[in-house]
Amino acid sequence: MNILEVERLSLSFGGIRALDDVSLVAPQGAITAVIGPNGAGKTSLFNAISGFYRPERGAIRFEGRDIGRVPASRRAGLGLARTFQNVSLFRGMTVLDNIKLGGHSGLRAGALSAMWYLGRAREEEMRLRAEIEREVIDFLEIDHIRGLSIGALAYGLQKRVELARALAMRPKVLLLDEPVAGMNREETEDMARFILDIQEERGITVMLVEHDMGLVMDISNHVVVLNFGRVIASGTPAEVRASPQVIEAYLGAKAARKARHEA
Amino acid sequence: MDFLTFLEFSVVGLAGGGLLALIALGFVLIYKGTRVVNFAMGEFMMMGAYLFYTTHVAWKLHWAPALALTLAGIAALGALVERTILRPLSGQPVISIVMATIGLGTILHGAADAIWGGDNLALPELLPRKPVFVGEILIPGQVLWSFAAACALIGAFLAYFRFSRTGVAMRAAASDPVTAYAMGIDVRRTSRLTWIFAGLTGAVAGIIVASMTSLSPALGNVALGVLAVIILGGLDSVLGAIVAGLAIGWLEAVTVGFIGGKARDLVPYVVVLVILMVRPYGLFGTREIERL
Numbered sequence: 001m002n003i004l005e006v007e008r009l010s011l012s013f014g015g016i017r018a019l020d021d022v023s024l025v026a027p028q029g030a031i032t033a034v035i036g037p038n039g040a041g042k043t044s045l046f047n048a049i050s051g052f053y054r055p056e057r058g059a060i061r062f063e064g065r066d067i068g069r070v071p072a073s074r075r076a077g078l079g080l081a082r083t084f085q086n087v088s089l090f091r092g093m094t095v096l097d098n099i100k101l102g103g104h105s106g107l108r109a110g111a112l113s114a115m116w117y118l119g120r121a122r123e124e125e126m127r128l129r130a131e132i133e134r135e136v137i138d139f140l141e142i143d144h145i146r147g148l149s150i151g152a153l154a155y156g157l158q159k160r161v162e163l164a165r166a167l168a169m170r171p172k173v174l175l176l177d178e179p180v181a182g183m184n185r186e187e188t189e190d191m192a193r194f195i196l197d198i199q200e201e202r203g204i205t206v207m208l209v210e211h212d213m214g215l216v217m218d219i220s221n222h223v224v225v226l227n228f229g230r231v232i233a234s235g236t237p238a239e240v241r242a243s244p245q246v247i248e249a250y251l252g253a254k255a256a257r258k259a260r261h262e263a
Numbered sequence: 264m265d266f267l268t269f270l271e272f273s274v275v276g277l278a279g280g281g282l283l284a285l286i287a288l289g290f291v292l293i294y295k296g297t298r299v300v301n302f303a304m305g306e307f308m309m310m311g312a313y314l315f316y317t318t319h320v321a322w323k324l325h326w327a328p329a330l331a332l333t334l335a336g337i338a339a340l341g342a343l344v345e346r347t348i349l350r351p352l353s354g355q356p357v358i359s360i361v362m363a364t365i366g367l368g369t370i371l372h373g374a375a376d377a378i379w380g381g382d383n384l385a386l387p388e389l390l391p392r393k394p395v396f397v398g399e400i401l402i403p404g405q406v407l408w409s410f411a412a413a414c415a416l417i418g419a420f421l422a423y424f425r426f427s428r429t430g431v432a433m434r435a436a437a438s439d440p441v442t443a444y445a446m447g448i449d450v451r452r453t454s455r456l457t458w459i460f461a462g463l464t465g466a467v468a469g470i471i472v473a474s475m476t477s478l479s480p481a482l483g484n485v486a487l488g489v490l491a492v493i494i495l496g497g498l499d500s501v502l503g504a505i506v507a508g509l510a511i512g513w514l515e516a517v518t519v520g521f522i523g524g525k526a527r528d529l530v531p532y533v534v535v536l537v538i539l540m541v542r543p544y545g546l547f548g549t550r551e552i553e554r555l
Contacts, residue, residue: 050445076447088442090435101435104428104447125428169447 003028003205004049004080004173009058011041011048011229018044019055020229026173026222031199031206033216035240036226037249042209043085045226046177049207050082051075062173079172083165083179085209087158089150095161096146099136102168103128136167140194156187163194174198176208180215188212192219217241225249271400272520273513278402280512281410281417282471286489287496287504288417289464294498296437296457297349298357300490302364304465305483306371311337311466312473312482313379316386326389333470334463341462345455368483375480383477390474409471416467417505420460424501433457488528495535497548507546511535 002025011019019041026032034042047053049060051072059066067075081102089098137143140160145153153161159179166174179195180188192215198204210216216223216237223240225233227249233240240246248256286304293301314336319329348367352360390408394401424430436443436453444450465486472485492511496503514531522530538546 052441052445072444073447073449076445082445084442084445088439090438090442092438093431093434097431100428101431101443101446101448104432165446 001028002026003063004207005059005061006045006049007059007061009045009048009055009060011044011053011055017229019048022058022226022229022231024224024231024234026205026207028205029199029203030221031195031208031219032222032224033220033237034207034209034224034226035211035213035216036232039228040226040249041229042226043177044229046082046175046209050080050175076169079170080175081166081169081171081173082175083159083162083177085177085181087155087162089158089162089165091150093150094146095142095148095150095153095164096137098150098161099132099164099168100128102136102165103132103170132168136164139197140164140167156183156190159183159187159191160194163191167198171204173205173207176206176210178209178211180210180212188215191215195219267399268520269517272516274397274400274402275406276513276516277509278406278410278512279516280509281413282468282508283489283492283512284505284508285413285417285464286468286486287492287508288420288501289461289468290486290489290493291496291499291501291504292420292457292461292464294493295501296433296454297360299349299360299364300493300498301461302361303344303368303371304461304489305486306368306375307337307340307462307465308469308472308486309375309478309480309482310340310371310469311462312386312469312478313375314466315470316379316384316473316478320384320386330470333466337462337466338459341458341460342455344462345458349454349458350451372480372483379480381480383479386470386474386478388474389470405475409475412467412471416464420464421501429453429456491532491535493545495538495545497545499549500545500547503545503547 004026006022006024009019009022010017022041022045024032024034034045036042044053048055051067051070055068058068060068062075062078062080067078067080070078090101093101137146140163142157142160142164145157145161150158150161163176163179166176176195180191183191195206195208196219199206208216208220220237223234223237224231225240225243225246227245232245232249233243235243244256244260247259251259286308289304289307290301293299293304311333314333315329318324318332319326322329324332344367348363349360352363388405390412391404393404395404395407396402424434432443432448433453433456435446436448436450437457440450443453469482473482489508492507493504495511496505496507511531514534515527518530519527
């Protein structure tokens with residue numbers, strides 16, 4: 001079953017077609033990678049799925065339900081969490097505060113009862129704290145930095161805290177926008193392991209945008225290639241790697257001919 | 264002037280600074296949440312004082328229910344302002360929104376004049392006048408109790424932002440609304456709450472000021488003096504608002520003691536000017552902050 005389906009999505013900014021009739025699916029429990037050259041529309045696609053952009057045409061279905069009209073802040077509550085290309089943690093807050101904010105959408109207590117820290121607010125808070133402790137902080141091995149403020153962290157750790165915050169949202173689908181961009185080899189390997197653990201142990205469906213082909217080919221079950229806002233190929237990593245259109249998009253027509261020649 | 268007198272002026276000044284800090288907090292809340300300097304802050308104070316006058320003096324309610332009604336009214340006003348003025352203007356240049364707050368101030372000023380008239384009205388003295396002696400230092404009762412009230416309110420807000428879930432969400436939405444939105448935080452709601460809270464601080468400050476002096480549509484002008492406080496403290500720093508509020512209160516009092524009442528409005532602002540030459544973003548503000 002496909003937990004997330006994008007059907008014939010089109011989106012343009014002025015005269016520029018960012019997404020042109022894009023259809024793709026994220027199979028339940030799998031890791032789906034969206035790749036493509038710069039400007040291919042990957043981040044636009046993520047922004048449309050998470051509700052920041054309103055597509056002109058097409059449908060986005062989450063668990064079979066069309067969520068095209070659901071505002072972004074409510075999509076979080078449905079189980080759609082994301083990270084951003086540039087780390088977008090709340091500066092001036094501690095790691096723990098940032099992570100707890102991820103659990104925000106799941107809480108029901110209103111501003112007033114939260115003000116007195118009473119009743120339901122207190123109970124929810126306690127439950128959230130225990131859950132975050134177990135399922136996020138221990139899981140991502142960030143216990144030692146919980147009290148630090150974001151500015152004090154190395155870049156790789158900031159990315160991990162952002163992942164932690166997304167996990168605290170108890171997502172069914174996790175959208176990761178370039179999870180290893182700018183990371184060194186060791187940090188990349190750590191992140192790859194965490195993503196695989198999230199998928200295998202938690203059964204969370206992952207969809208990621210990434211330029212690191214090594215990572216994409218290693219961990220994805222399913223790859224979708226975008227170029228100029230259109231899907232030009234999709235399939236297993238091996239199928240996509242062999243596709244002439246993909247080689248052409250990445251290396252140019254000449255290189256593609258050469259590759260065919262050699263093959 | 265001997266040391267004891269200096270101490271006395273200092274204590275009175277610091278206590279008076281508490282009220283400045285409370286008003287400054289109202290400005291800082293809005294600035295942090297929306298990057299806008301709310302020039303209608305003084306009019307929020309004035310409306311709070313007038314609503315209290317109506318409920319307490321005209322309707323003869325006990326002060327507690329009168330205060331509750333006033334705060335409810337101001338909260339409604341804050342929410343209304345956010346919904347009808349700020350939200351439609353979101354995404355517009357900051358200067359347009361600032362102009363809108365100036366216009367709002369004028370409208371509220373005119374409305375108060377039309378409803379309650381331009382004459383000075385008197386609020387009953389809410390705070391005990393009885394002076395308190397600390398050792399040999401005499402502190403006027405009203406100054407001391409207004410300081411206590413301001414401290415209690417500031418403390419409550421700080422605790423709310425630090426510990427409550429909604430408070431943390433408001434901070435998150437203030438620092439990065441897009442990400443907060445993706446986290447499932449309802450940014451419209453946090454923005455509405457910000458205006459409500461700013462209205463509440465303003466109303467309490469306005470009631471205190473009016474009960475110590477008198478009530479007229481010009482009450483809002485008090486807030487203009489507080490602009491120096493928030494610029495000194497840094498527009499986006501709650502701590503800065505508190506420290507600068509106390510500092511300016513102290514400077515004013517000591518100036519009165521040493522130089523005389525006429526210099527009261529001059530010396531503190533010269534000091535602020537000099538400090539701003541060295542630290543243009545204020546004592547605690549974010550470095551790249553825009554200035555007024």
